[in-house]
Amino acid sequence: RFDVELRKVFKVFNGETAVQGIDLCIRRGEFFSILGPSGCGKTTTLRMIAGFDTPSAGELLIQGQLMTQVPPYRRPVNTVFQSYALFSHLTVRENIGFGLRIKRQRKAEIADRVQEVMQLVKMEAFANRFPAQLSGGQQQRVALARALVNRPAVLLLDEPLGALDLKLRKEMQVELSNLHQELQLTFVMVTHDQEEALSLSDRIAVMNRGKIEQVDTPNRIYEQPQTPFVADFIGDTNLFPAKIEGAHPAMLWITTANGLKMKVRPIETAIPLTSGSVVVSVRPEKIHVSRTIPGDVVNCFEGRLRHVMYLGTHVHYVVELLSGDRLTIMQPNTIDGLPGADTPIYVQWAPNDCLAIPA
Ligand code: ADP
Ligand code: MG
Numbered sequence: 001r002f003d004v005e006l007r008k009v010f011k012v013f014n015g016e017t018a019v020q021g022i023d024l025c026i027r028r029g030e031f032f033s034i035l036g037p038s039g040c041g042k043t044t045t046l047r048m049i050a051g052f053d054t055p056s057a058g059e060l061l062i063q064g065q066l067m068t069q070v071p072p073y074r075r076p077v078n079t080v081f082q083s084y085a086l087f088s089h090l091t092v093r094e095n096i097g098f099g100l101r102i103k104r105q106r107k108a109e110i111a112d113r114v115q116e117v118m119q120l121v122k123m124e125a126f127a128n129r130f131p132a133q134l135s136g137g138q139q140q141r142v143a144l145a146r147a148l149v150n151r152p153a154v155l156l157l158d159e160p161l162g163a164l165d166l167k168l169r170k171e172m173q174v175e176l177s178n179l180h181q182e183l184q185l186t187f188v189m190v191t192h193d194q195e196e197a198l199s200l201s202d203r204i205a206v207m208n209r210g211k212i213e214q215v216d217t218p219n220r221i222y223e224q225p226q227t228p229f230v231a232d233f234i235g236d237t238n239l240f241p242a243k244i245e246g247a248h249p250a251m252l253w254i255t256t257a258n259g260l261k262m263k264v265r266p267i268e269t270a271i272p273l274t275s276g277s278v279v280v281s282v283r284p285e286k287i288h289v290s291r292t293i294p295g296d297v298v299n300c301f302e303g304r305l306r307h308v309m310y311l312g313t314h315v316h317y318v319v320e321l322l323s324g325d326r327l328t329i330m331q332p333n334t335i336d337g338l339p340g341a342d343t344p345i346y347v348q349w350a351p352n353d354c355l356a357i358p359a
Helices: 044-052 092-103 107-120 137-150 166-183 194-200 218-223 230-232
Strands: 002-013 016-027 030-036 057-062 077-080 154-158 186-191 202-210 209-218 237-248 252-256 261-266 276-284 286-289 300-310 316-319 326-331 345-350 353-357
Touching: 002 044, 016 030, 016 044, 016 057, 016 202, 016 209, 030 194, 044 057, 044 077, 044 154, 044 186, 057 166, 057 194, 077 137, 077 353, 092 137, 092 261, 107 166, 107 237, 137 166, 137 286, 154 300, 166 186, 166 237, 186 194, 194 218, 202 218, 202 230, 209 326, 218 286, 230 237, 230 276, 237 261, 252 326, 286 326
Parallel strands: 030 186, 030 202, 077 154, 154 186, 261 353
Antiparallel strands: 002 016, 002 057, 202 209, 237 252, 237 276, 252 261, 276 353, 286 345, 300 316, 300 345, 316 326
C-alpha cells in the first residue's frame, strides 16, 4: 500500500519549471527521504504533498485518495518546517495545542493529547516556557510535537535538522529514527545532507534539477548509482568520462577521455552495457597509493603527489596522473617517508572497485 503517490507531477513558477514530471510511490510506514542540492525542487515537492502548493500538472494521491480538491488542513499530513515556525507569544504547551484549539476539540482531550506528545519528545519539563527560553534542539522537539499532536498518517519534514549544529544534529537524527520506529508513521523528509539521508532512510529519492534520478535503498544508492549525478552527489568519488572498447560478461574495457585504459565493472542494468559512452566512478577509499610499481598492473597509473592532509583516522591525498587527471584518495595510513613533489607515485585499484555508469 502506498501512502503518498505522485504521478507525472509538474510545478511551474512564472514560466520556470521547478518540478519536472516526477513519479513517486511512498509506502506506508516508510522513512522516505528526498535528497538533492539546493534549488532542485525538494521543498516544492513537499509543499505539494502538504497542499501549500498546487501541482501545475499531474496527480497527487494520499492513502489512495486524489488530493486535487483537498485543502492542506483536511489532508492526513502535517509538516515540520526548518524554521520551526513556533509562536513566540505562546508557551510550549500552547504552541503544541494550537492546532487542536483551532479545530475546537474538547479542552480535556486537548490537554491529554498535548501531554502525550510532550512525553514523546521529552519536553514535559518545559511545558510552560516560551520558545525564546529554549535551545534550538528543544524548539525542534516542540515543532515535532506540534506536527504530531493531531495524529497525521504522514509526517512531512523539510530539512528538520538543518538549523542545528553538527553534534546536536547527530543526536536528533537518532531521536527522529526512534520516533519513527515508535510511531510507525510514514515519514517524508527533505534534506540536502547525504549522510543524514543515508543513515535515516528506508529509501531515498535523489533529485536533480526538478527530476528524480534514482529511488533506492541507501545501500543501492551508494553501491549502484544509476547516473553520473548520483555517483557524484553521494559520497566522494573520482569520475572519468570514457568510451567502452570491449565487453565481457560483468567486465568492461574502457578508454577515458584523457587516454587511460581501465578494466571496470558495469553497474547492474536490465540490458547489459556493451558499448557507448560511460562515466567511470572510483571511490577515494578504493585507491591504493605506493612509491613502487605494484605487482598488479591492471588500473595502475603513474602520477605525482600534489597534496597530503592528515585527518587522524585517514590520510587524504591528491595525486596528479601523467594524463593530467587529478585523483582524490583516502587511505588509512601514511605512505612511509612522504615523497617530494617530483617523485613518481603509483595508484591502483581493482576492477571490481570501480563502476561504469551510462553517460
Ligand atoms: P529546494 O528545496 O530543493 O532547495 P525549492 O523547491 O525551494 O528547492 O525550489 C526549486 C526552484 O523553484 C528554485 O529555482 C526556486 O527558486 C523556485 N521556486 C520555489 N518556490 C518558488 C516560488 N514561490 N515562486 C517562484 N519560484 C519558486
Ligand atoms: Mg528547500
